[in-house]
Amino acid sequence: MKEQYDFEAIELKWQRIWAEEGDFAVHEDDSKEKYYVLEMLPYPSGALHLGHVRNYSLGDSVARFKGLRGYNVLHPIGWDAFGLPAENAAIRNKVPPGPWTRDNIARMTTQCLRMGWSYDWSREITTCTPEYYRWNQWFFLQMYAKGLAFKSSGSVNWCEECQTVLANEQVVSGRCWRDDSVVVQKDLEQWNLRITDYAEELLQDLDKLNAWPDKVLTMQRNWIGKSVGARVWFPVVDAEDLEIEIFTTRLDTIYGATFMVLAPEHPVVRNWLDDSIHGKTLRAFLEDMQQQDRTVRSAEDTEKQGVFTGRYALNPFSQERIPIWVANFVLMEYGTGAIMAVPAHDQRDFEFAEKYQLPIPTVIEPADDQAETESGRAFPDYGQLVNSGPFSGLASRVAQEKMAEFAETEGIGGKSISYRLRDWGFSRQRYWGTPIPIIYCDSCGTLPVPEDQLPVLLPETDQLGLGGSPLAKLPEFVQVDCPSCGGTARRETDTMDTFMDSSWYFYRYTDAQIESHAIRQTAVQYWFPVDIYIGGVEHAILHLIYMRFFTKVMRDLGLVALDEPVSALFTQGMVLKDGAKMSKSLGNVVAPDEIVSEYGADTLRLFIQFCAPPEGDLDWSHKGLEGSFRFLNRLWRMLFRFHRQLPSLEREAEDVSEAVGSRGQEHQSEDRKLRRKLHQTTRKVTQDLERLHQNTAIAAIMELLNSVYEYVDSTEPQPDLKLLREVLETMALLVTPFAPHFAEEMRSLLGHKVRLRFASWPEFDPELAREEEIEVVIQVNGKVRAKIVTVPGISSDEMEKLALGDERIESYIAGKRRIKLVVVPGKLVNIVVA
RNA sequence: GCCCGGGUGGCGAAAUUGGCAGACGCACAGGACUUAAAAUCCUGAGGAGGUUCACCUCCGUGUGGGUUCGAGUCCCACCCCGGGUACCA
Numbered sequence: 001m002k003e004q005y006d007f008e009a010i011e012l013k014w015q016r017i018w019a020e021e022g023d024f025a026v027h028e029d030d031s032k033e034k035y036y037v038l039e040m041l042p043y044p045s046g047a048l049h050l051g052h053v054r055n056y057s058l059g060d061s062v063a064r065f066k067g068l069r070g071y072n073v074l075h076p077i078g079w080d081a082f083g084l085p086a087e088n089a090a091i092r093n094k095v096p097p098g099p100w101t102r103d104n105i106a107r108m109t110t111q112c113l114r115m116g117w118s119y120d121w122s123r124e125i126t127t128c129t130p131e132y133y134r135w136n137q138w139f140f141l142q143m144y145a146k147g148l149a150f151k152s153s154g155s156v157n158w159c160e161e162c163q164t165v166l167a168n169e170q171v172v173s174g175r176c177w178r179d180d181s182v183v184v185q186k187d188l189e190q191w192n193l194r195i196t197d198y199a200e201e202l203l204q205d206l207d208k209l210n211a212w213p214d215k216v217l218t219m220q221r222n223w224i225g226k227s228v229g230a231r232v233w234f235p236v237v238d239a240e241d242l243e244i245e246i247f248t249t250r251l252d253t254i255y256g257a258t259f260m261v262l263a264p265e266h267p268v269v270r271n272w273l274d275d276s277i278h279g280k281t282l283r284a285f286l287e288d289m290q291q292q293d294r295t296v297r298s299a300e301d302t303e304k305q306g307v308f309t310g311r312y313a314l315n316p317f318s319q320e321r322i323p324i325w326v327a328n329f330v331l332m333e334y335g336t337g338a339i340m341a342v343p344a345h346d347q348r349d350f351e352f353a354e355k356y357q358l359p360i361p362t363v364i365e366p367a368d369d370q371a372e373t374e375s376g377r378a379f380p381d382y383g384q385l386v387n388s389g390p391f392s393g394l395a396s397r398v399a400q401e402k403m404a405e406f407a408e409t410e411g412i413g414g415k416s417i418s419y420r421l422r423d424w425g426f427s428r429q430r431y432w433g434t435p436i437p438i439i440y441c442d443s444c445g446t447l448p449v450p451e452d453q454l455p456v457l458l459p460e461t462d463q464l465g466l467g468g469s470p471l472a473k474l475p476e477f478v479q480v481d482c483p484s485c486g487g488t489a490r491r492e493t494d495t496m497d498t499f500m501d502s503s504w505y506f507y508r509y510t511d512a513q514i515e516s517h518a519i520r521q522t523a524v525q526y527w528f529p530v531d532i533y534i535g536g537v538e539h540a541i542l543h544l545i546y547m548r549f550f551t552k553v554m555r556d557l558g559l560v561a562l563d564e565p566v567s568a569l570f571t572q573g574m575v576l577k578d579g580a581k582m583s584k585s586l587g588n589v590v591a592p593d594e595i596v597s598e599y600g601a602d603t604l605r606l607f608i609q610f611c612a613p614p615e616g617d618l619d620w621s622h623k624g625l626e627g628s629f630r631f632l633n634r635l636w637r638m639l640f641r642f643h644r645q646l647p648s649l650e651r652e653a654e655d656v657s658e659a660v661g662s663r664g665q666e667h668q669s670e671d672r673k674l675r676r677k678l679h680q681t682t683r684k685v686t687q688d689l690e691r692l693h694q695n696t697a698i699a700a701i702m703e704l705l706n707s708v709y710e711y712v713d714s715t716e717p718q719p720d721l722k723l724l725r726e727v728l729e730t731m732a733l734l735v736t737p738f739a740p741h742f743a744e745e746m747r748s749l750l751g752h753k754v755r756l757r758f759a760s761w762p763e764f765d766p767e768l769a770r771e772e773e774i775e776v777v778i779q780v781n782g783k784v785r786a787k788i789v790t791v792p793g794i795s796s797d798e799m800e801k802l803a804l805g806d807e808r809i810e811s812y813i814a815g816k817r818r819i820k821l822v823v824v825p826g827k828l829v830n831i832v833v834a
Numbered sequence: 835g836c837c838c839g840g841g842u843g844g845c846g847a848a849a850u851u852g853g854c855a856g857a858c859g860c861a862c863a864g865g866a867c868u869u870a871a872a873a874u875c876c877u878g879a880g881g882a883g884g885u886u887c888a889c890c891u892c893c894g895u896g897u898g899g900g901u902u903c904g905a906g907u908c909c910c911a912c913c914c915c916g917g918g919u920a921c922c923a
């Protein structure tokens with residue numbers, strides 16, 4: 001054993017052995033309980049950053065802990081390799097996306113190996129390979145056949161200068177990030193996936209996800225945004241058969257609807273643009289709206305803007321003629337893209353009505369016990385109906401029921417449920433993604449690519465310049481024989497949203513090599529559900545809802561027998577630098593490589609898990625790394641000091657009394673104290689790891705090491721070597737989840753011939769962990785006035801007696817009247833006096 | 835704007851259920867070792883004030899209120915920071 005802790009030699013040595021011996025390769029084994037640890041797969045952006053290090057070190061600590069606890073652990077990794085950054089890099093650096101991505105993967109793989117994470121690399125997947133993405137295409141075809149994939153018009157950010165679609169990220173305050181020209185909204189035919197068919201189930205099944213964080217459940221619930229209300233058709237005056245459908249959650253206010261508002265994108269608006277009086281202003285307004293960002297447009301503090309269309313509708317309840325407006329604050333994506341405006345009882349409608357001087361009649365009055373309406377504001381609460389024809393006098397809730405019934409019998413509407421959730425806009429006018437397997441034939445129409453012709457290969461190209469869909473510019477890709485008539489046809493040139501790739505990859509891990517099918521069902525049956533899924537909280541909505549949706553689709557296709565793929569979710573906090581998300585554009589990325597070469601992977605892994613709780617954000621600072629490095633060195637020195645003297649493993653079974661007896665009685669209390677600390681620490685670390693409190697688990701191990709130093713000091717020159725050996729043995733196991741190379745080396749130095757893979761997590765004895773004495777706090781009027789050391793299990797009566805009898809307490813209560821006395825068993829006495 | 839989080843010493847943080855606020859670590863200070871320094875080992879420490887120091891008092895978990903014998907923890911209002919907002923992943 002060397003005196004110095006040579007982390008590099010140790011880490012490289014064990015990484016080699018783990019790989020050679022295949023320590024992390026797993027297979028389905030019915031004799032063991034399985035445990036599937038999944039971390040969100042990385043996007044190969046270039047190099048590992050500290051966010052990755054944090055995520056995967058946490059996952060690895062869980063995987064190694066569960067492995068030591070006897071589970072058959074599946075711990076896979078792969079690459080989310082399609083996406084926009086590769087295309088941006090291609091345009092910037094003139095490197096095609098394929099090679100760029102593959103280079104990044106190679107580099108990041110090396111970095112992962114250097115970190116010593118326990119992945120089963122034989123299951124590695126890369127989503128940009130035909131072996132993977134052909135199954136994206138296959139799934140798409142199944143969904144197309146079931147009507148779950150469909151085309152519809154959708155609006156995109158369009159840059160006239162580049163003649164191309166921009167991602168939201170590429171729009172910087174309304175302008176193109178490349179040439180600073182104004183971005184407009186443009187309608188394009190787009191593929192969609194019908195996630196809204198599953199809206200109710202996605203909402204209901206959130207209740208099954210007991211081991212998901214509440215905040216994620218809440219966010220998803222709000223995202224799905226179920227609202228119960230009614231639909232009503234408003235006939236347009238002087239337009240035969242034309243009716244506009246609205247959705248409202250406040251049918252009870254319909255007599256107060258004095259105008260209608262349509263979203264600028266509403267289809268009926270297009271037909272009114274030629275109106276001789278209003279057409280011009282209408283066209284100008286719509287053009288204006290094309291340049292207004294959608295999130296800004298709907299913001300409450302955004303100035304409400306609108307124009308009158310020149311048309312009127314008939315309020316089907318009051319039979320009043322009401323004007324139809326178009327305005328920025330109504331969105332096509334929500335509800336029906338049209339609202340009945342009730343200015344007296346909706347704040348946005350109120351502001352709009354005031355601005356454009358529309359009538360604001362009151363139809364709801366507060367019930368007697370409610371506050372008066374505030375003037376200058378809408379009254380949005382429930383109350384009692386007035387000026388509402390036959391419904392006047394009813395309470396809001398009752399009126400909603402009666403009015404919905406009325407609408408139904410009259411054939412003018414009825415009860416309805418609306419969701420905020422929109423269908424999944426699935427196509428991208430980009431190159432670096434999975435080609436959508438669709439063929440357009442002038443005579444046969446839209447046709448799916450026959451399954452036996454999959455995959456539709458993405459051609460390797462560097463023709464990425466500006467303008468339109470890159471694939472559309474590759475004739476050899478576009479031209480295809482029609483699978484039906486054999487004539488000349490065109491391929492779809494849009495590619496899939498990359499969220500497709502990450503919606504089912506975790507199934508593929510269970511048999512990553514299978515060529516005949518997307519997944520092997522027996523493998524999925526064995527490994528699923530995922531026992532814990534660990535990833536950044538920034539994925540709380542999109543990825544995690546698409547993934548849930550996809551599982552339900554797969555279930556309905558008969559592929560899996562699951563409603564939900566993931567039983568427990570852990571959302572990790574972000575790694576920040578100076579209070580902001582680390583990103584290349586901010587130039588605040590910290591590279592782990594330097595840290596690894598200066599301190600080693602174990603120190604980095606240990607520190608990144610020690611310095612903050614895993615669910616909280618971590619503002620990175622180098623300070624403190626030294627402390628984790630010091631801890632490992634301190635442990636190393638203790639080992640070095642005693643490793644030659646420690647009783648050998650072979651003699652471990654021999655009688656303990658021999659060793660203890662020979663050193664007499666004098667240090668028995670120190671021995672007991674250390675043994676107690678050992679069992680307490682094992683208990684604490686075990687419990688903390690079960691609830692993913694890695695930071696406090698590490699703190700506990702540090703405390704134990706401090707106790708060992710104290711023990712060695714106080715028992716000098718005769719520490720109980722048998723006990724010392726037991727402590728060091730246990731510590732090797734306890735640090736394994738955080739510093740596995742160190743642990744492996746430590747065990748080998750202690751004489752173990754078998755590696756951690758064959759070891760077991762230490763047990764603790766609650767008897768030995770029990771404290772000999774406890775401290776009871778005595779408060780007077782809630783202030784700590786004394787502390788009394790006593791025995792565990794003391795009764796409440798005795799505690800009270802001790803408290804009242806304590807001389808320090810006497811001066812505080814003497815001559816005062818006792819009002820109350822609270823005893824918390826084993827902990828505290830509070831005497832309340834006046 | 836809307837939805838979801840977070841705010842505790844000089845710093846990262848801890849505090850399973852409402853019960854001693856500040857474990858553990860960093861930085862700092864002092865001591866031991868050393869010719870010296872580094873490293874190491876040991877000790878100290880929330881802030882203010884009093885006593886002349888081993889004791890005591892008050893203040894203290896973003897701000898202001900509230901519930902409670904007792905609040906970092908629960909409730910109400912507000913301020914600041916972060917994430918998401920459907921084409922970044």
